Amino acid sequence: MTYTAPPAADPPTVADLVAALDERYPPAWAEQWDRVGPVLGEPGQPVRRVLCVVDCVPETVAEARRRGADLIVAHHPLLLRGVSSVAPTTYKGRIVHDLIKADTALYVAHTNADVASPGVSDALAARLDLRDPRPLRPAAPGSPAAGEGRGAGRVGELPAPLRLAELAELAANRLPPTAWGVRAAGDPDRLIRTVAVCGGSGDSFLADATAAGADAYLTADLRHHPAGEHLAAGGPALLDAAHWATERPWLDELAAWLAGRFPVEVTVSDLDTDPWTLHAPSPPVPSPLKEHQP
Numbered sequence: 001m002t003y004t005a006p007p008a009a010d011p012p013t014v015a016d017l018v019a020a021l022d023e024r025y026p027p028a029w030a031e032q033w034d035r036v037g038p039v040l041g042e043p044g045q046p047v048r049r050v051l052c053v054v055d056c057v058p059e060t061v062a063e064a065r066r067r068g069a070d071l072i073v074a075h076h077p078l079l080l081r082g083v084s085s086v087a088p089t090t091y092k093g094r095i096v097h098d099l100i101k102a103d104t105a106l107y108v109a110h111t112n113a114d115v116a117s118p119g120v121s122d123a124l125a126a127r128l129d130l131r132d133p134r135p136l137r138p139a140a141p142g143s144p145a146a147g148e149g150r151g152a153g154r155v156g157e158l159p160a161p162l163r164l165a166e167l168a169e170l171a172a173n174r175l176p177p178t179a180w181g182v183r184a185a186g187d188p189d190r191l192i193r194t195v196a197v198c199g200g201s202g203d204s205f206l207a208d209a210t211a212a213g214a215d216a217y218l219t220a221d222l223r224h225h226p227a228g229e230h231l232a233a234g235g236p237a238l239l240d241a242a243h244w245a246t247e248r249p250w251l252d253e254l255a256a257w258l259a260g261r262f263p264v265e266v267t268v269s270d271l272d273t274d275p276w277t278l279h280a281p282s283p284p285v286p287s288p289l290k291e292h293q294p
């Protein structure tokens with residue numbers, strides 16, 4: 001999807017967009033371990049086209065080149081851990097070289113965009129039409145991100161109650177399509193009113209979803225043991241979507257905001273960068289898990 005603003009004779013620069021992005025997603029809001037903000041690119045370089053992506057990988061870098069993007073805004077950091085080389089013979093070094101040679105700047109907004117309001121999980125909550133979305137884990141008082149509506153994940157109410165099976169189908173239809181789809185854990189007939197969501201890997205917020213009184217929790221990258229123990233303890237039903245699909249909705253909100261603020265063309269990449277490319281469902285399972293237990 002592309003968001004356009006009237007072209008300007010005097011286009012903004014990388015530095016102009018970085019300043020605006022830093023103001024909307026202050027780097028101080030990011031987790032300690034995270035690495036956000038400008039990654040590479042000349043500050044004085046003019047920007048006419050922007051590409052928004054979840055992952056800065058060879059495929060999205062090629063898309064940026066095809067579209068003539070002067071700036072990529074990515075969700076996941078390209079360089080999260082310390083590096084001692086960006087030699088083009090390495091995977092990430094190749095990306096760095098390709099970007100610099102194409103004069104394409106790179107900017108990252110990650111956990112600082114997760115806690116922002118509006119942020120990554122607001123866009124996910126909106127896909128399910130959740131009412132009155134509020135933080136699943138509010139930013140701690142006194143922390144840099146503390147403030148009205150800010151924090152990790154969101155929790156809100158469905159416009160009308162749905163069975164878990166219906167909610168899983170709704171999520172599969174409303175989220176960007178992936179091979180992974182949406183899988184759910186819990187009684188398919190459980191009635192769901194309050195839903196917690198968290199874009200990306202959200203299993204560290206399982207207890208928050210229980211504490212928030214959610215009937216179901218939608219996130220990505222859920223694992224066998226934490227999920228099983230959470231359900232055994234009577235926690236909300238779980239919906240596990242593709243990581244990329246839970247974060248991709250935010251890019252539309254980001255792109256519309258950028259195009260409204262600067263005379264630039266902003267495109268959202270629909271390249272599914274989730275690693276999973278195939279999903280072969282088993283033959284129908286005869287009965288829910290509980291009926292198999294002795």
Ligand SMILES: [Zn+2]
Nearest residue numbers: 200201243247
């Ligand atoms: Zn993520």
